[in-house]
Every structure is written in C-alpha cells, then in structure tokens.
Amino acid sequence: MTGTARRRRAGGRSRIPALLLVPAGLALGFLAVPLAGLLARTPWGSLGAELATPRVLEALRLSLVCSLGAVAVSLLVGVPLAFVLARVDFPGRNLVRALTTLSMVLPPVVGGVALLLAFGRRGLLGRWLDQAFGITLPFTTAGAILAEAFVAMPFLVISTEAGLRAMDRRFEDAAATLGAGRWTILRRVTLPLIAPSLGAGVALCWARALGEFGATITFAGNLPGVTQTMPLAVYIALETDLEAAIALSLVLLVVSLAVLVALRDRWFPTA
Amino acid sequence: MLRSWIRSAVVLLVVAMLAAACGNDDEPSGGSSTSTEIKVFAAASLTAAFNELGPQFTAANGGTKVTFNFAGSQALATQIQQGAPADVFASADTTNMDKVKDLVGTPQVFASNQLQIVVEKGNPKGVKGLDDLASGDLKVVLAAPEVPAGRYAQQALDQAGITVKPVSQEDNVKAVVTKVSLGEADAGIVYTTDVTAGGDTVDGVDIPADQNVTATYPIATVKASSNQAKAQAFMDLVLSSQGQQVLESYGFLPPPTS
Numbered sequence: 001m002t003g004t005a006r007r008r009r010a011g012g013r014s015r016i017p018a019l020l021l022v023p024a025g026l027a028l029g030f031l032a033v034p035l036a037g038l039l040a041r042t043p044w045g046s047l048g049a050e051l052a053t054p055r056v057l058e059a060l061r062l063s064l065v066c067s068l069g070a071v072a073v074s075l076l077v078g079v080p081l082a083f084v085l086a087r088v089d090f091p092g093r094n095l096v097r098a099l100t101t102l103s104m105v106l107p108p109v110v111g112g113v114a115l116l117l118a119f120g121r122r123g124l125l126g127r128w129l130d131q132a133f134g135i136t137l138p139f140t141t142a143g144a145i146l147a148e149a150f151v152a153m154p155f156l157v158i159s160t161e162a163g164l165r166a167m168d169r170r171f172e173d174a175a176a177t178l179g180a181g182r183w184t185i186l187r188r189v190t191l192p193l194i195a196p197s198l199g200a201g202v203a204l205c206w207a208r209a210l211g212e213f214g215a216t217i218t219f220a221g222n223l224p225g226v227t228q229t230m231p232l233a234v235y236i237a238l239e240t241d242l243e244a245a246i247a248l249s250l251v252l253l254v255v256s257l258a259v260l261v262a263l264r265d266r267w268f269p270t271a
Numbered sequence: 272m273l274r275s276w277i278r279s280a281v282v283l284l285v286v287a288m289l290a291a292a293c294g295n296d297d298e299p300s301g302g303s304s305t306s307t308e309i310k311v312f313a314a315a316s317l318t319a320a321f322n323e324l325g326p327q328f329t330a331a332n333g334g335t336k337v338t339f340n341f342a343g344s345q346a347l348a349t350q351i352q353q354g355a356p357a358d359v360f361a362s363a364d365t366t367n368m369d370k371v372k373d374l375v376g377t378p379q380v381f382a383s384n385q386l387q388i389v390v391e392k393g394n395p396k397g398v399k400g401l402d403d404l405a406s407g408d409l410k411v412v413l414a415a416p417e418v419p420a421g422r423y424a425q426q427a428l429d430q431a432g433i434t435v436k437p438v439s440q441e442d443n444v445k446a447v448v449t450k451v452s453l454g455e456a457d458a459g460i461v462y463t464t465d466v467t468a469g470g471d472t473v474d475g476v477d478i479p480a481d482q483n484v485t486a487t488y489p490i491a492t493v494k495a496s497s498n499q500a501k502a503q504a505f506m507d508l509v510l511s512s513q514g515q516q517v518l519e520s521y522g523f524l525p526p527p528t529s
Binding site: 116221 | 418455
C-alpha cells in the first residue's frame with residue numbers, strides 16, 4: 001500500500017547510513033529466529049505421520065473453508081463499504097471509518113465476547129435469529145466464519161478504500177462522457193484499476209482469517225470438524241502433544257509463506 | 272527528524288519499562304529490601320480459592336508476593352516442561368503432575384473435587400441427570416479431552432454408558448461455565464466448585480455417586496525454583512488447616528482418605 005508506493009518512488013539507488021543496518025538486522029533476526037526455532041524442533045521423521053492424522057486434515061480443511069468463507073463475506077459487503085467510504089461524502093464518515101477498523105485493534109477475545117453478546121443465542125440480534133428462524137451461530141462453522149470475517153474484513157476495506165482514493169478518476173470521467181453507465185464504469189474501469197489494492201486486501205484479509213484464534217474460540221467454541229480450525233488445533237495440541245502442535249504450526253507457516261510468495265510479484269510489485 | 276524519531280522510540284521504551292516496573296511493584300513503600308515473589312501455577316478450577324489464599328500467604332510470609340498463573344492443568348504442565356518460571360504447581364489431576372514428575376518435588380494431594388452438571392439459573396431445560404445430556408435437544412459443552420475436567424467428564428459418561436455429542440470442547444473448565452451462564456449452551460459437566468464459583472448465573476445438578484468421578488488435586492514445588500523455602504511455605508499453607516478451610520469454603524472436598 002503506502003509502504004510499497006514509497007519504496008517504489010525511492011527506487012533501488014537510495015543509500016542509507018550503514019549504522020541503520022544494525023537495528024535493521026536486529027529486527028530481521030527478531031522476526032526470523034522464532035521461525036528457526038520452530039524448524040529446529042520440527043520432528044521431520046514423523047512429520048508425515050503427524051500430518052496425515054484425520055484430526056489434522058480435518059482442521060486444515062476447516063481452516064480453508066472458514067478463511068475462504070470469511071474472505072467471501074468480506075468481498076460481498078466489505079468492498080461496497082469501501083466504495084461508500086471512499087466516494088460518498090456524508091456526515092460522520094470518519095466515525096464510520098473508525099468503527100470499520102475497530103476490530104483490527106480490538107483484542108480478538110474481546111471481539112469474540114462482543115460477537116457472543118450480539119449474535120449469541122441471548123444476544124441482541126442472535127435472540128431474534130433464534131426465535132424467528134431457529135438459527136444459532138455459536139458452535140457452528142458459520143459462526144467460525146463470522147468470527148474470522150469480523151476480525152479480517154477491515155484489512156480488505158482499508159486496502160480497497162486506499163486504492164479507490166489513489167486511482168486516477170479521470171478514467172471514470174472519460175468513460176462517463178463516452179456514455180458508460182455507473183455499473184459499466186464500475187465493472188470495466190474502476191475495478192480493473194484498483195485490482196492491485198483489491199488483491200492485496202484479499203491476501204491480507206485471508207491471511208488474517210487463517211490465523212484467527214481468539215474470536216473463533218470465544219464465539220464459535222472448539223469442536224474438531226466443526227469449529228476447530230488450525231490455530232485452535234495447534235493451541236489444544238500444544239498442551240498435550242508438542243510434536244503435533246509443531247507439525248500443525250509448520251503447515252500454517254508453509255501455507256502462509258506460499259501465499260505470500262505467490263502473490264508477491266502480482267500484488268506487491270517491488271521497484 | 273532523525274533525532275525526534277530516536278527520541279520518541281527511547282521515550283516509548285522507558286514508559287514501557289516504567290509501567291512494567293510499577294505493575295510488579297505495588298507493595299507498600301515500607302517494604303525495605305527487594306521482597307521476593309513466588310509464582311504459583313494452578314489449575315483453573317482453583318482460581319477463587321487460591322486468590323483468597325494469596326493475600327494470607329503474603330501476610331504470613333513477610334510480604335512475599337504470590338503471582339498466580341491459572342490455566343488448564345495440561346497447559347501449565349506444558350509450560351513447566353518448556354521451562355516457565357514456576358515455583359509451585361497445583362494440578363487438577365495426577366496425570367498432568369506425572370507429566371512433570373522429574374521437574375517437581377514430591378507431590379501431595381491437597382483436595383478433591385467432584386463433578387456436577389452445570390445448567391442455567393433455574394434449570395429451564397429441566398435437566399435431572401447425565402441421561403438427559405444424551406438427548407439431541409440440549410446443547411452440551413464439555414471441556415476438551417486434553418483438559419482434566421474433560422477427561423473426568425468423559426470418564427463419568429463412560430461409567431454411566433452415555434454418549435454425549437458436545438457442541439464444543441472448551442480449552443478450560445471455566446470456559447464451560449461461561450458458555451452456560453451466557454445461555455449459549457444448555458448444560459455442561461464441570462467441577463462442583465465451578466458451579467459454586469459461578470454464583471448467581473448458574474445452577475448445579477448433582478451426579479449420583481455411582482456415576483461420579485473424584486478428581487484429586489496434587490501440589491508440588493518446582494525443582495528449578497530459585498526460592499524453595501517460600502515455595503514450600505506456600506505448599507504448607509495449602510495443606511494446613513487454614514488452607515483446607517478456605518478450599519472447603521469454595522466447595523472442595525478433603526483429600527480422599529485411602
């Protein structure tokens with residue numbers, strides 16, 4: 001986003017004081033050493049066996065379902081919200097924007113409690129959902145998706161809004177003077193132009209959803225095959241079977257890394 | 272620009288360190304030398320009882336503070352195995368104490384506990400016993416099988432020949448009570464003491480003796496502790512009649528006599 005833009009502008013030629021390399025190296029080490037610790041303790045010999053257990057496969061499948069579901073929910077309602085925030089001038093817009101991003105800084109466990117009080121069986125809306133439709137969200141996969149979307153959606157909204165604000169609106173004006181309707185402009189001009197921001201938003205949103213723990217275990221509970229996603233499985237396994245927990249963590253690490261690498265050239269162009 | 276950047280980083284660091292120091296340092300200013308502190312890792316079900324014992328210990332031991340780390344016993348055992356700085360470990364079962372037996376002194380059983388069915392206040396679903404939990408209409412929450420309370424609950428259900436499909440396996444016993452008191456779940460199986468601690472929000476349904484399971488709570492000092500004397504003193508307090516009274520007031524039973 002802004003970081004990449006700045007880096008691009010600065011280009012590869014800019015020199016930095018050599019002294020900065022020391023704290024920079026510390027930062028890199030700080031971020032990388034824990035990963036090395038994980039790799040050092042990985043039971044490589046039994047890794048295959050650890051990962052082939054139904055419990056791990058179930059958690060992996062569930063994590064994919066829930067995180068992709070959370071991204072879908074975010075795309076469906078979060079992107080339109082970004083459009084409203086970027087393009088519609090209305091009183092209290094800053095307040096709405098703050099509300100939108102609140103769940104990014106809120107401790108996820110607090111988010112989970114809030115979700116319970118809103119969508120739980122006795123919650124503000126949940127009570128009505130239960131009585132009118134017999135729908136209860138806690139302890140269901142839908143609940144886990146909801147918890148992940150609650151935490152991850154702001155990443156998509158912010159990224160998309162930034163893209164909308166940064167794009168050159170003259171292309172839209174040109175399309176309009178050529179007689180294109182609003183939907184056509186949105187589809188043929190705006191969305192293609194903000195595709196990089198949208199893509200980055202989706203990647204961040206998905207990564208956040210995949211790693212979600214606190215809101216999920218608080219709101220959706222922990223049941224293998226229903227709400228026990230990978231991070232929950234890691235946490236529970238950590239308490240009894242460290243090797244299984246490490247193996248699970250490694251999978252999360254590899255999946256996240258693979259996504260970042262795959263998306264890098266496409267969505268985070270460097271220089 | 273550069274200077275202000277470094278300066279603000281340093282200011283933030285100092286503030287963080289001061290805040291950390293304040294947090295550790297809330298004893299009255301009278302305490303002259305650096306008074307010691309012990310860390311007690313205790314099963315989540317002991318939360319209320321040990322929180323009451325803490326100040327009593329501090330008062331009787333010249334201001335030595337006690338910091339508690341309450342969690343599922345299985346989590347605490349893992350933490351101790353990974354070198355967490357514990358002085359005392361109080362587990363809700365012997366299994367998790369056995370897991371760390373090379374790292375702790377000789378454990379002593381200091382209390383026992385039984386299981387109860389926790390239901391919402393007033394028991395709106397009319398739960399009478401374990402049999403009712405098998406009906407699909409009730410949303411039942413159990414502690415995860417890795418958690419002592421979850422294993423005991425499974426033992427009780429197995430003894431009674433009942434199969435329950437929980438909607439969630441919580442990672443500690445207190446979370447089970449929370450889910451019931453919030454009304455998300457209709458029933459759960461927890462310790463009697465958790466129902467007592469749940470106060471006004473929940474009720475307990477007794478499980479008959481022939482279906483019930485007795486949980487025994489062992490306590491031990493941690494060998495790696497740098498303060499063996501104080502650790503032992505805390506263990507002694509828990510085993511003393513004073514400690515036993517506090518535990519009893521929270522619904523714990525004395526150690527099984529066998």
